[in-house]
Amino acid sequence: MTTFANSALLVTGASGNLGRIAVEELLARGATRVIAGTRDPAKLQDLAAKGVEVRKLDFDDASTFASALAGVERLLIVSTDAVGRRAEQQKAIIHAAKTAGVKHIVYTSAPAARPDADAGLNPEHFWTEVEIAASGLDFTILRNHMYAENTLADAAHVVSSGQLFGLIGDRGTSYVTREDAARTAAGALLKAEGKTVEDVTGSAPVTNVERAALFSKLAGKPVQVIAITPAELQKGMVAAGLPEGFAGALVAFQRDAVIGYHGVVTDVVERYTGRKPTSFADFISANKSALGA
Incomplete structure (x- = not known):
């Protein structure tokens, strides 16, 4: 692979968790012209x-685009957190990138991105991917699988209650750490060529049963998996205080795990970083305190 270490590389959302790690990784790998938006x-x-x-780059302020993109050869678009608006935000930056002369776009997408109305947050990623492909620029679509960090949000509650609720028929999720995903994005910005769509995954799919067993082992408390229907899961989430739309998106993600979309395993992390992905067990062990045990 060609290395673009001396090209002008722009990372959007560089003050966010993933963007900052990507910038740090570019520096560590010898990139000489790193731009943080x-x-x-x-x-x-x-x-x-x-x-x-x-450089100042605000996806809600098109007046910042030209100066932020000036001279940029390769662009990492870290998907924004403006759910419901980000497809339009990202469409605008893609058009601006083409006008500015950007040659290659790397985009952090999601697994099984598709336009289906019941696909949760995936349609926004899908339409962004379509816009990138239609631009005529070279691109690397990185479909980041579920971040391992997301499982820590309710880990303490799961352990304390001894119950992990999930959909019937879960076939596993190849959790990837945000750090591995960020380093992979940096590697793609440095090396990727052509037009590709790639899944960024952990080392193996982890089912709810396996996740519960790991929590139980580390916490020293029994954790039982309660398999329920999508309607029951959404009802429970809403009752727990989650907004209806967000609950629906989470349920859609779990439905995809039942279908098998999230059980994919690839070598993309290792290929772009030179390191094997952190295993889910190692990640949880390193964050054992989040279990409340």
């Missing part, structure tokens, strides 16, 4: 001190 440049003065060029 952010709504608030003041947040990235530490990166500026390391030689990163910090």
Whole structure:
């Protein structure tokens, strides 16, 4: 693979969790022209001190696009958190990138991105992918699988209650750490060529039963899996205080795990980072305190 270490590389959302790690990885791997895009440049003065060029880039303010993209050869678009609006946000930056002369776009998407109305958050990723493909630019679509970090949000509750609720027929999720995903994105920005769509996964799919067993082992408490229907799961989430739309998106994700979309395993992390992905067991063990045990 060709290395684009001396090309002008722009990372959007560089003050976010994934974007910042990607910038740090680019520096660690010898990139010489790293540009960090952010709504608030003041947040990235530490990166500026390391030689990163910090530029204001606000997806809700098209007037920032031209200056942020000036001279950029390769662009990493970290999908925004503006659920319901991000397809339009990202469409705008893609058009601006083409106008600015960007040659290659890397985009952080989601597994099984498709336009289905019941596919949760996937339609926004799908239409962004379509826009990138239609641009005529070279691209690397990185379909990041579920972040392992997401399982920590309710881990303490699962352990304390001794119950892990999930859909009937779960076939496993290939959890990938955010750090591995960010390093992979940086690697793609440095190396990827052509037009590809790739799944970014952990080392093996993990079922709810296996996740519960791991929690139980580390916490020293029994954790039972309660298999329920999608309607029951959504009702329970809403009753727990989650907004209807967000609950629906989470249920859609779990439905995809039942179908098998999230059990895919690839070598993409290792190929772009030179390191094997962190296993789910190792990640949870390193974050044992989140179990409340």
